[in-house]
Amino acid sequence: ANPGPVNPPQPAPTLASKDADAEFQADLRSSFIEGLPETLTTLRGLLQALIKTDNEMTRLKLIQDLYRRIHALTGNAGLTGLCEIAQMSDALEALLKELYEKPRNINRSTLRTVALAIDFLSLLFDRGHVTDHAEQPQANILVVDDEPISRRAITYALEKAKLKCVSVEDPQLAYTLLTENSFELVFLDVDMPGMNGYELCAKLRKLANHKKTPVVFVTSLTDFESRTHSTMSGGNDFIAKPFLFIELAVRALVYVLRGRLQHSRKAPKPAPAHSATVAAAAG
Known part of the structure; x- marks a missing residue:
C-alpha cells in the first residue's frame, strides 16, 4: 500500500534565526517594561477603589477588572522572559479568581494579601530583570x-x-x-x-x-x-x-x-x- 507523501524533516533553527528570536524578544521586553508604570498606576487605582467600596456588586466588578489585568500581565511577562513577574502575577491571578468566584472570602486579610502582592510587583517592575526558571x-x-x-x-x-x-x-x-x-x-x-x-x-x-x-x-x-x-x-x-x-x-x-x-x-x-x-x- 502506498503510505502517501512523507513530509520532509524540518531544518534545525539556524544561529541567525535564534539571534533574530532573541532580538525580537528583547524588543518585546523593552516595550513591555516601558508600559509597566502605567500598568502599576492602573492596578493601584483599582486596589484603592476595591478597599474603599462597601458595595458588593462594585467590589466584584473591581476584582474582575483586577483579575483581567493581572491575567494579561502574567502572559506578557512570560512572553518577554520576566519570569519573576510572571510567577508573582500568576499566583495573584489565582487569588483574585478565588475571590471573584467566592465573594465570602473577601475580607481584610485577603485584601491585604492582594495589596502586598501588588506592592511587591512594583519592586519587580523597577528591577525589570530577566531570570531563567531553570536557574532558580x-x-x-x-x-x-x-x-x-x-x-x-x-x-x-x-x-x-x-x-x-x-x-x-x-x-x-x-x-x-x-x-x-x-x-x-x-x-x-x-x-x-x-x-x-x-x-x-x-x-x-x-x-x-x-x-x-x-x-x-x-x-x-x-x-x-x-x-x-x-x-x-x-x-x-x-x-x-x-x-x-x-x-x-x-x-x-x-x-x-x-x-x-x-x-x-x-x-x-x-x-x-x-x-x-x-x-x-x-x-
Missing part, C-alpha cells in the same frame, strides 16, 4: 506545627505556588534544623508542646543565619494579644486559621522572592547542602 533554586521553607492536618494544609498551599518545604511537628527539632541550615521562610504555629511558637521565634532570631529570616505565624489564636506577641517575639506576619490555600501561597511567594531580590546584588554563592537532620525530617 528551590525555595527552602520550614513549617513547624504539631497538628498534622495543619502541616499538610500549609504544605499543600505552598505547592500551589510551586514552593517546597520541610515540615516538622517538634519545635525542638525545628530549632535544631534552624541552627544547622539556612531557610528562606519559616511558618510557625503558636500553641505547641515543649516550646511555643513565640519562644521558638525569639530563639531563632538569636541565630546569625536567621536574624532577618521572614517568620509567619499561622494560628487559630487571632486576638489582639496574640498578634502583639507574634510581633514582639520577632514575627513578620500573621495568618489566621482557617486560611485560603492560595492566600498563604501568595504571601509565601512574596517573602521568598523579596528575600532573593534583596540579595540579588550580592555575589552568587552556592546553596548550602541540607544537613542530615533536614533529610531525616523531610523523609
Whole structure:
C-alpha cells in the first residue's frame, strides 16, 4: 500500500534565526517594561477603589477588572522572559479568581494579601530583570506545627505556588534544623508542646543565619494579644486559621522572592547542602 507523501524533516533553527528570536524578544521586553508604570498606576487605582467600596456588586466588578489585568500581565511577562513577574502575577491571578468566584472570602486579610502582592510587583517592575526558571533554586521553607492536618494544609498551599518545604511537628527539632541550615521562610504555629511558637521565634532570631529570616505565624489564636506577641517575639506576619490555600501561597511567594531580590546584588554563592537532620525530617 502506498503510505502517501512523507513530509520532509524540518531544518534545525539556524544561529541567525535564534539571534533574530532573541532580538525580537528583547524588543518585546523593552516595550513591555516601558508600559509597566502605567500598568502599576492602573492596578493601584483599582486596589484603592476595591478597599474603599462597601458595595458588593462594585467590589466584584473591581476584582474582575483586577483579575483581567493581572491575567494579561502574567502572559506578557512570560512572553518577554520576566519570569519573576510572571510567577508573582500568576499566583495573584489565582487569588483574585478565588475571590471573584467566592465573594465570602473577601475580607481584610485577603485584601491585604492582594495589596502586598501588588506592592511587591512594583519592586519587580523597577528591577525589570530577566531570570531563567531553570536557574532558580528551590525555595527552602520550614513549617513547624504539631497538628498534622495543619502541616499538610500549609504544605499543600505552598505547592500551589510551586514552593517546597520541610515540615516538622517538634519545635525542638525545628530549632535544631534552624541552627544547622539556612531557610528562606519559616511558618510557625503558636500553641505547641515543649516550646511555643513565640519562644521558638525569639530563639531563632538569636541565630546569625536567621536574624532577618521572614517568620509567619499561622494560628487559630487571632486576638489582639496574640498578634502583639507574634510581633514582639520577632514575627513578620500573621495568618489566621482557617486560611485560603492560595492566600498563604501568595504571601509565601512574596517573602521568598523579596528575600532573593534583596540579595540579588550580592555575589552568587552556592546553596548550602541540607544537613542530615533536614533529610531525616523531610523523609
